[in-house]
Amino acid sequence: MEGRPLDDLALVERARTGDVNAYEALVQQYQQLAFRVAYQVTGDAADAEDAAQEAFVNAYYALGRFRPGAPFKPWLCRIVANEARNRRMAAHRRTALADRAQRAQASGEAAPSPEAAAEADEFRATLVETLGRLRDDDRLILAYRLFFDFSEADMAEALRVPKGTVKSRLSRALTRLRDALPADFQLSSGGTIGG
Amino acid sequence: MAESRLTNTELERVLRELGTRYAYPPTPNLALAVRRRIVARPVVPVRRVALWRDPRRLALAAAVVLVLTGAAALINPTTRDAIAHFFHVRGVIVSRVSPLPSLSPVTPLNLGRRTTMADAQSAVSFTIGVPTGLGAPDAVYVDNEVPGGEVALAYTPRPGIPLVKQTGLGVLITEFRGDLIPGFLSKEVGPSTTLQETSVNGDPGWWIAGEPHLVFVQVGGTDQQVSLRMAANTLIWEHAGVTYRIESSLSRTDAFRIAAGLP
Numbered sequence: 001m002e003g004r005p006l007d008d009l010a011l012v013e014r015a016r017t018g019d020v021n022a023y024e025a026l027v028q029q030y031q032q033l034a035f036r037v038a039y040q041v042t043g044d045a046a047d048a049e050d051a052a053q054e055a056f057v058n059a060y061y062a063l064g065r066f067r068p069g070a071p072f073k074p075w076l077c078r079i080v081a082n083e084a085r086n087r088r089m090a091a092h093r094r095t096a097l098a099d100r101a102q103r104a105q106a107s108g109e110a111a112p113s114p115e116a117a118a119e120a121d122e123f124r125a126t127l128v129e130t131l132g133r134l135r136d137d138d139r140l141i142l143a144y145r146l147f148f149d150f151s152e153a154d155m156a157e158a159l160r161v162p163k164g165t166v167k168s169r170l171s172r173a174l175t176r177l178r179d180a181l182p183a184d185f186q187l188s189s190g191g192t193i194g195g
Numbered sequence: 196m197a198e199s200r201l202t203n204t205e206l207e208r209v210l211r212e213l214g215t216r217y218a219y220p221p222t223p224n225l226a227l228a229v230r231r232r233i234v235a236r237p238v239v240p241v242r243r244v245a246l247w248r249d250p251r252r253l254a255l256a257a258a259v260v261l262v263l264t265g266a267a268a269l270i271n272p273t274t275r276d277a278i279a280h281f282f283h284v285r286g287v288i289v290s291r292v293s294p295l296p297s298l299s300p301v302t303p304l305n306l307g308r309r310t311t312m313a314d315a316q317s318a319v320s321f322t323i324g325v326p327t328g329l330g331a332p333d334a335v336y337v338d339n340e341v342p343g344g345e346v347a348l349a350y351t352p353r354p355g356i357p358l359v360k361q362t363g364l365g366v367l368i369t370e371f372r373g374d375l376i377p378g379f380l381s382k383e384v385g386p387s388t389t390l391q392e393t394s395v396n397g398d399p400g401w402w403i404a405g406e407p408h409l410v411f412v413q414v415g416g417t418d419q420q421v422s423l424r425m426a427a428n429t430l431i432w433e434h435a436g437v438t439y440r441i442e443s444s445l446s447r448t449d450a451f452r453i454a455a456g457l458p
Contacts, residue, residue, distance in 0.1 A: 020230060020233060020234055023229075023230075023233065024226050024229070024230050027225055027226040027229050027230075028226050031222060031223075031224070031225040031226060032222040034225070035219075035222045035223065035225070036217075036219050036222070039219055039220065045220035048220075049223045049225070052223075052225055053225050053228050053229060053232075056225060056229040057229055057232050057233060060229070060233050061233075123209075124213055124216065127209065127210070127213055128213070128217070142210060143214075146207060146210040146211045146213075146214055147210070147211075147213075147214030147217060148214070171203060174203045174206050174207065175203070177206065178200065178201060178203075178206055181201075185200075185201070186200070186201065
């Protein structure tokens with residue numbers, strides 16, 4: 001779902017001069033990531049779509065301020081996350097976030113019926129629901145690293161924090177996630193989340 | 196059961212697994228919609244900075260955006276919230292939304308710390324404007340978390356200046372470096388609120404009046420703090436990189452009279 005950095009550089013440079021086709025190629029490459037990052041913040045598909053679309057448009061008009069040679073992906077994600085926050089704030093949907101995430105998780109997969117699969121579903125649902133209750137920065141740093149496989153440099157850029165603090169922030173987010181999980185939450189019998 | 200809590204390493208592993216199975220909704224195709232919008236607003240990105248420095252070009256571009264946005268809304272009746280974003284005054288984004296989300300009319304103002312005018316002046320990177328018609332404010336606040344600083348001048352109600360229930364004040368004037376923080380203020384305006392493009396002391400601005408509108412303030416990147424409240428009649432404009440905002444329940448004429456004593 002992502003382009004190589006070198007391709008990005010060329011596309012960004014072309015887009016900066018007003019090449020709409022080049023920018024459209026960037027949108028194609030990053031729309032899934034943008035939508036998913038936004039969804040991590042909003043917990044709502046329509047809001048995530050609006051936020052991602054708005055972010056791409058705003059990013060286009062902000063390309064003049066984009067530092068040449070810098071990675072596009074984390075810069076875009078920062079704009080996406082901000083837009084997603086705006087959407088959520090405007091809609092006052094913060095309290096429903098965890099519920100929605102849980103519902104989406106529950107309805108998103110047609111799980112097989114065996115007991116192990118049911119146990120794994122419950123495990124995932126609990127994890128998703130707990131993630132939904134974390135503060136945005138914690139949920140985003142976990143998602144960037146463990147869902148979207150960002151490098152530390154990209155995480156720092158996306159979160160606009162010093163690179164040297166990324167590891168400790170990630171560790172603190174993990175700790176807060178663990179503290180927020182139910183006391184009896186543990187790995188399923190197979191040692192994985194199964195499914 | 197409770198004794199075998201997960202370690203960070205185990206938690207990382209299960210989260211990685213979850214990431215591969217996370218039930219995201221299907222990704223919509225954004226490319227077409229984004230293309231339509233940027234083609235409809237054909238500003239070459241690298242020239243955008245220069246555009247802000249030319250009020251006449253800016254006004255022309257804003258007019259084009261208004262026409263195109265209106266046309267797009269007519270063409271596509273399914274256009275959702277925020278069909279119009281107006282980047283007219285640096286530091287401010289105004290959106291027309293329908294319906295406007297409801298919010299308690301009275302929420303904390305979060306103006307920063309109360310201080311003296313002299314201290315406020317030393318804490319911000321611009322010259323604070325005090326409206327000659329109103330004189331010295333009853334209270335001065337400064338917020339240093341805003342790049343360049345933000346100052347708020349508060350005037351209590353008095354004859355000719357009625358109470359604004361959203362602020363508990365008569366007039367509230369805020370000033371900040373809109374050139375440093377383009378998305379600092381976001382305003383959402385419902386269908387019953389008047390939104391007029393205007394010119395204040397020769398600079399482009401907005402007059403927002405009628406039904407209270409939503410305003411939220413952002414600071415910083417992902418560490419931003421966001422405060423959200425309803426606002427009364429507002430005149431907002433930018434001059435030389437500083438964005439000025441007058442909030443009151445006064446008429447447009449009276450608001451302009453106050454603005455005349457500012458840069």
